[in-house]
Amino acid sequence: MAKIKGLIPAKDITAENIVTLLNENRMTARIDDDGDILANVSGTNIIMDIKGPLLRMHAIWSVREGIRRDEVEELVAAVNANAPLVRCSIPKNPLAEGEGYRIWADYQLLRDGDLTTTKLLECIRYFVRWMNQALDEYDIQKILG
Amino acid sequence: MAKKESVALESIENSLLQTANLSPAVLTQIYTNAYIDAAADEQGEVSLTIDGIIINMRILQSEPLILLYAFWPLNPHVPMKDCLKLCNDINDHMSLVRCSVVEAQDDKPPFLWVDYVLVTKGGITSREIVGATRTFANAIGDGLARFGTSGMFAQD
Numbered sequence: 001m002a003k004i005k006g007l008i009p010a011k012d013i014t015a016e017n018i019v020t021l022l023n024e025n026r027m028t029a030r031i032d033d034d035g036d037i038l039a040n041v042s043g044t045n046i047i048m049d050i051k052g053p054l055l056r057m058h059a060i061w062s063v064r065e066g067i068r069r070d071e072v073e074e075l076v077a078a079v080n081a082n083a084p085l086v087r088c089s090i091p092k093n094p095l096a097e098g099e100g101y102r103i104w105a106d107y108q109l110l111r112d113g114d115l116t117t118t119k120l121l122e123c124i125r126y127f128v129r130w131m132n133q134a135l136d137e138y139d140i141q142k143i144l145g
Numbered sequence: 146m147a148k149k150e151s152v153a154l155e156s157i158e159n160s161l162l163q164t165a166n167l168s169p170a171v172l173t174q175i176y177t178n179a180y181i182d183a184a185a186d187e188q189g190e191v192s193l194t195i196d197g198i199i200i201n202m203r204i205l206q207s208e209p210l211i212l213l214y215a216f217w218p219l220n221p222h223v224p225m226k227d228c229l230k231l232c233n234d235i236n237d238h239m240s241l242v243r244c245s246v247v248e249a250q251d252d253k254p255p256f257l258w259v260d261y262v263l264v265t266k267g268g269i270t271s272r273e274i275v276g277a278t279r280t281f282a283n284a285i286g287d288g289l290a291r292f293g294t295s296g297m298f299a300q301d
Contacts, residue, residue: 007161007268053276054240073229080236080245084208085262087243089236108241109264110280113273116161122209122266 005117013111015050018120025121041128048124050111055120057127058106060091064145065100072101075140079105083134085126103140105131161268164209172202172211172274179275195282202278209266211274213281218299219246219255228257231297235259235288241277242284254299259285 008017015031022029022039029039037048048057063072069090076088091104107127109115135141162171169185176183176193183193192201203212219228225246232244247256261281263269 007270053280070226073226073233077229077232077245080232080243081247081258084210085264087236089233092234092237104237110241110273110276113270113276115273116267118267119264119269120267123264126208126264 007114007116008120009114010053010112013050013055013115013120015048018048018055021117021120022124027124039124041124044128044132046124046128053110053112054108055111055115056106056108057124058104059131060105061103061140062145063101063103063143067100067143069101071143072103075138075143076103078138079134079140083138084130086130086134088134100145103144105134161270162265163268164265167204167211167265167269169204172204175271175274176278178271181275181278193278195279196286198282198285200278200282205262209264211263211265211269212260213263213278214258214260215281215285216247216256216258217294219257220297220299221249221254223297228255228297231257231292231294234292238291239284239288241280242288244288257294257297 015035015037018037019029019031027039027041029037032038035049039046039048044059046057046059048055050056072090076090079086079088085107086105087107088103088105091102107123109123169189169191172191173183173185176191181193181195183191185191190201190203192199194200198215200213200215202214205212228246232246235242235244241261242259243261244257244259247258249255261277263274263277
């Protein structure tokens with residue numbers, strides 16, 4: 001595949017092209033069986049997918065057993081109120097019996113406005129940087145399993 | 146109008162806008178081109194209304210970002226856990242928007258705050274700015290309707 005650079009039209013913002021772009025920029029990335037992109041950015045694993053007009057990136061963590069929901073809510077709320085860009089939530093999807101809470105961190109951008117390769121890479125880097133910063137600054141790391 | 150700004154205004158229709166060329170005047174022009182009335186205030190904030198939702202935006206100086214936000218004063222008698230539940234429901238289910246509670250300070254009531262940031266590093270198209278703004282407004286409208294805010298806002 002030709003090197004991807006410049007403005008990428010929405011129709012070319014595909015999982016395959018994103019993997020190629022990430023690999024060209026020294027990031028490990030592959031497409032899994034579900035069509036999601038599994039990427040490693042500076043040592044941090046994130047998952048990306050394309051849904052309709054959106055390019056979505058996220059990470060998910062399990063909270064240590066015994067941590068109360070209100071404790072998790074408080075930390076998630078602090079990130080959403082103070083950290084740049086990163087959105088955190090406690091997913092409602094049912095968990096297996098006995099499992100604790102999870103924290104979902106994500107950022108989404110529209111692909112149908114066309115994107116530059118630089119912008120796409122910067123969005124991913126910003127997401128990872130600020131997500132890791134939020135983990136440290138808001139003590140989330142302490143409650144993870 | 147400064148020369149740099151005038152150049153930007155002439156070329157925003159189809160081109161890629163770089164961070165240095167973004168200004169409240171350029172943003173206002175982008176929305177005008179998309180048939181959305183927008184106005185910039187003296188503080189450099191741009192505001193517009195879509196489907197009754199007032200959206201404000203600010204070009205951040207510290208990072209190459211545009212912040213879109215909307216807010217509503219909360220009824221101070223609503224328990225915080227109910228406010229946080231609404232935020233989590235919106236953050237868990239809706240696209241783009243990030244919802245949080247700004248706690249009461251001095252004589253100001255608590256606020257429900259909804260925001261989204263557009264990264265402008267590497268350039269941004271006017272299509273992305275307008276598309277993100279419309280999606281932002283729709284997600285707020287849908288989220289508030291879906292998860293219910295009866296009695297939550299100060300003016301209810």
